[in-house]
Amino acid sequence: MTLSDQNDAAVYVGLDIGGTKFLVASADAQCRILDRIQEPTPQSLDDGLNALNRMIALVSKGRKITSMGAAIGGPLDWKKGIVSPLHQPEWRDVPLKTIMEERWKSPFFVDVDTNVAALGEYHFGDERAPRFLYLTLSTGMGGGFLIDGKIFRGMDGGHPEIGHQSINFQCSYPERVVCECGAGDCLEALVSGNGIRRIYEKPAEKLSQQEWEEVAYNLGQGLRNLSAVYLPDVIVLGGGVAIGGGEPLLAAAVKQMEKRLHIVPAPQVRLSRLGHDTALLGAIAIALHGLD
Ligand SMILES: [Zn+2]
Incomplete structure (x- = not known):
């Protein structure tokens, strides 16, 4: 050529x-x-x-x-x-x-x-798990679930809003936990970049060790619920907050998930290899x- x-x-x-x-x-x-x-x-x-x-x-x-x-x-x-x-x-x-x-x-x-990010992991990140859940923690928080590489869609082709699940959270400022959807106990309100700013009055990269532990605890509750409902083989975390929290956030969240996830097997959980x-x-x- x-x-x-x-x-x-x-x-x-x-x-x-x-x-x-x-x-x-x-x-x-x-x-x-x-x-x-x-x-x-x-x-x-x-x-x-x-x-x-x-x-x-x-x-x-x-x-x-x-x-x-x-x-x-x-x-x-x-x-x-x-x-x-x-x-x-x-x-x-x-x-x-x-x-x-x-x-x-x-x-x-x-x-x-x-x-789309879930498909990015599937096609470019060599992620071939038959039941694969991608979670992003960035400005907002959400996920994409693939079954054999195809996007799982809800009623009328709708997108499941997994960030807006209620969780049993731990937070030093519970009165500041207010989701953009209007609810007071959404996962997104606790672990997204916007949620973290609202609660701790600073961006995720400035969180103290103890504040990261709260984020990890809350993320772990979300991972537990998602694992119990979807039974994914693999969960991959991406987005600025997940990348910023890195392996310590992942390890602490997985520990919380495993502590409370009974009856169904725990999925493999890892960080995205594709960065931003x-x-x-x-x-x-x-x-x-x-x-x-
Ligand atoms: Zn919400």
Whole structure:
């Protein structure tokens, strides 16, 4: 193959459309990343769409785009590609699939970031467990459950909101445990970046040892519930808070989970090996494989 053939070769594009940053990358049919760029998330919807189009043009470099995949916060309708990401207040009922397919003349797939990240682990992290649960602890908290590599969906194609399960928590400031959904005992309110800020009045990276122990205890209760209900073979934790807490957070949470998980076997629990790129890689995976 000559250099000009390579330049003409079709590319796949993946987008991780986050509340704080946009990541866009191009890849070839062998899933090799060709170009990758990152920008802060603009405030307005128009600026956001313009930024995404500019980033797509930069990574695709004029080559034909075979297909695109995107990860974005919920809620959304994955079949119609209409998105309303909770942490991007100006994005409400945006027909992202239609907008992108008309602009780029290529198929565009979009799903909840945690589902997409789970697929990133499956296709790029060599995670092949038949029942696989990915959990992200970042600004918010949620998960994606794969059965034989396929996304588990709820009623009407809905996304199970595992961050909004009630847990029996430990917290030095119980009056500050208030979830964005309105409940006062959600897992997300205790272990997400936003929840940690609200409770401890500082970001996760500034938590003391004792405060991390509370987070680990609460995460352990969530892991126990999820293990009892889903019986996953493997749970992988990703996102900034999980990566920041690292192995000590993981070990303490697993200890709590195992202490109270009876009758059903405990899953293997580990940290993501893909760092901050899990959702971006998953977006490339859905560009290549589509969604169902
Ligand atoms: Zn909630």
